[in-house]
Amino acid sequence: MKILVPIKRVVDYNVKVRVKPDQSGVDLANVKMSMNPFCEIAVEEAIRLKEKGVATEIIVVSVGPTQAQETIRTALAMGADRGILIQTDDLVEPLGVAKALKAVVAEESPELVILGKQAIDDDSNQTGQMLAALLDWPQGTFASEVAIADGAASVTREIDGGLQTVKLQLPAIVTTDLRLNEPRYASLPNIMKAKRKPIDMKTPADYGVDFAPRLQVVKVTEPKKREAGIKVESVAQLVDKLKNEAGVI
Template identity: 70%
Template sequence: MKILVAVKRVVDYNVKVRVNADQTDVDIANVKMSMNPFDEIAVEEAVRLKEAGVATEIVVVSAGVTQCQETIRSAMALGADRGILIETGAQLQPLAVAKLLAAVVKNEQPQLVILGKQAIDDDANQTGQMLAALLDLPQATFASKIVVAEGQATVTREIDGGLETLSMNLPAVVTTDLRLNEPRYATLPNIMKAKKKQLDVTTPEALGVDVTPRLKTLKTMDPPTRSAGIIVPDVATLVEKLRNEAKVI
């Protein structure tokens, strides 16, 4: 069974992002970039399925600038077998990414597609759902447990009321939640091996996909600075401030 995993290069979660001078986006100049944490979980789950003998090949796909090759190599160091970079300098929005992934899925014909539920840069949480719709495949989002057997995937997902378990025929699209697993660390030997693994580069034009942005960002701003808290002498003062100043009761 072939598994395809989509990964995204984002600003490292430990970095405090800043808005650029013209307020059109965040400033990524000289900023540490890493694999999206939810995508790390997706890669880890694919590797575990391979280690369990369920999967035979893991293909990692990313779309973006040339430096995304580093992200793909990181996934290879974790256990992926092969990588595909859709190289473009265009600003990629969720629908464009879903179309690019759909084109790759049609070429690769994987039995399972795993993505992180969202990227930590835009928090859109749209690509997985759009991909499943474009391919007309069953989907399970926010997976906290995945079991694959006999041509079916059984996925436990977290919902507002608790847990929901879905069973679907393969091929299918699954997006991962934080509680699915804890990604491993890449060892030095595996990092060295990843440098020799196959990494193919293509373009949106070669896949026949138009990635022209459909949405326009008008302005990017830092969140407003919160004022310092105060200590009140008693409950009555607290209630008075909540009612008259904060106006929340």
């Protein structure tokens, strides 16, 4: 079974992002970039399925600038077999990514597509669902457990009342949640081997995909800074401030 894993290059989750002075977006100059954490979980799950003998090949695909090759090589060092980069310097929206992935699926014919439920930069949480709609494939979202058997995937997800399990006939789409697994660290030998693994460089034109934006960002602003707390001398003073200043009681 062939598994396709879309991954995204984002600002590292440890970095404190800064908004550009003109409020047109986030300043990415000299900022550390890495693989989206949810994408790491998707790669790890695909590798585990291969280690169980369920999968035979893992292909990772990314849409982004040339520097996204490093993100792909991280996935290759973890254990993926092959990488595809659809190179573009444009800001790509979820629908554009989904259309590009549909074209890749048509070319590669995977039986399972595993991707992160969302990216930590835009938090869109749309690409997996849009891809399932475009392909007319069954989907299991926010997976906390995945099992493959007899040509079907059992996907367990957390809901308010506990756990919900859905059974999907392959081919299918699965999006990963944080509790699915703990991604492994790539060893130094595997990092060196990943540098020799192939990455197919593609362009949007190769797949006939138009990344023209359909949304307009009006402005990006930083959240309001948190005000410092104060100490009160008595319960009566606390109640007074909650009632007259905070207006919560």
